[in-house]
Amino acid sequence: MRWFLVGLATLGGGFVPSLGAAAPIRPFSTVLLDPGHGGTDNGGMSRPLSGGRLLEKDLALDTARRVAQFLRARGFHVVMTRTDDRFVDLDERVRVANRLGPGAVAVSIHYNATGDRSIRGAETFFWHADSHGLATRIERYLSDALGETGRGVVRRRLRLTRNPTIPAVLAECAYLTNAREARLVAQPHVRERIARAIAEGIVEEARFGDEGIAAVPEIWAPISRGAEVRKVSKQSRKKRHRKHHVSTSIERVDRARPFLAQAFFPGSFMLR
Numbered sequence: 001m002r003w004f005l006v007g008l009a010t011l012g013g014g015f016v017p018s019l020g021a022a023a024p025i026r027p028f029s030t031v032l033l034d035p036g037h038g039g040t041d042n043g044g045m046s047r048p049l050s051g052g053r054l055l056e057k058d059l060a061l062d063t064a065r066r067v068a069q070f071l072r073a074r075g076f077h078v079v080m081t082r083t084d085d086r087f088v089d090l091d092e093r094v095r096v097a098n099r100l101g102p103g104a105v106a107v108s109i110h111y112n113a114t115g116d117r118s119i120r121g122a123e124t125f126f127w128h129a130d131s132h133g134l135a136t137r138i139e140r141y142l143s144d145a146l147g148e149t150g151r152g153v154v155r156r157r158l159r160l161t162r163n164p165t166i167p168a169v170l171a172e173c174a175y176l177t178n179a180r181e182a183r184l185v186a187q188p189h190v191r192e193r194i195a196r197a198i199a200e201g202i203v204e205e206a207r208f209g210d211e212g213i214a215a216v217p218e219i220w221a222p223i224s225r226g227a228e229v230r231k232v233s234k235q236s237r238k239k240r241h242r243k244h245h246v247s248t249s250i251e252r253v254d255r256a257r258p259f260l261a262q263a264f265f266p267g268s269f270m271l272r
């Protein structure tokens with residue numbers, strides 16, 4: 001009921017009970033890094049560049065490896081859902097996260113793609129209140145790494161934000177379909193910068209928890225299921241390997257809707 005009290009406080013104007021963070025994060029020393037896509041699933045891709053197209057699956061793996069190096073150097077135990085170019089089912093990624101149990105967080109690493117080539121900027125997704133701090137810190141550092149204003153933290157119910165029992169976020173580091181960002185992330189030193197940014201966000205959250213992070217209400221939603229992905233994919237007539245990126249219009253809705261409205265009208269969030 002805590003989210004409801006926060007909602008009342010918001011609606012009531014002057015009445016703001018001291019609730020602190022909605023769900024304080026537990027201390028963690030293990031980080032699950034989840035490079036998106038892999039194997040037959042390329043994820044998104046850039047337009048052809050001089051070296052060919054950039055594939056999201058390759059950039060995600062390269063970035064995750066770099067993040068792992070930074071974190072291990074800082075004493076974290078790092079687990080990865082894949083360390084080479086192989087397909088890993090979304091539910092298997094969730095199972096790996098849930099096997100780690102308390103004391104761990106999960107960070108899924110992606111690069112975005114969309115039909116509108118003007119769209120750019122990092123976005124970080126979360127669902128549970130206990131993941132908001134981690135998402136906020138990672139997004140802050142990621143935006144700085146690209147030298148631009150990020151697209152912000154977005155609450156979205158995805159398999160990898162809703163289903164893990166540990167705090168879990170999904171970072172879309174940049175848009176491969178934006179010419180400027182594609183040129184940037186094609187360079188290893190820029191991916192190193194991005195990786196350091198993600199690592200800094202994680203280290204900061206491990207150190208400070210949700211201190212200074214705005215509280216968000218916990219919102220209940222059913223487990224995210226693969227059947228929803230297929231439904232969405234069919235409706236949008238997108239290729240299967242692009243299923244991760246089909247919901248750009250929903251994403252804007254996510255951002256625009258107040259949290260209470262999401263709680264009462266969760267229908268449009270039944271994605272993935």
Ligand SMILES: [Zn+2]
Pocket residue numbers: 036037043044056110111112244
């Ligand atoms: Zn992706």
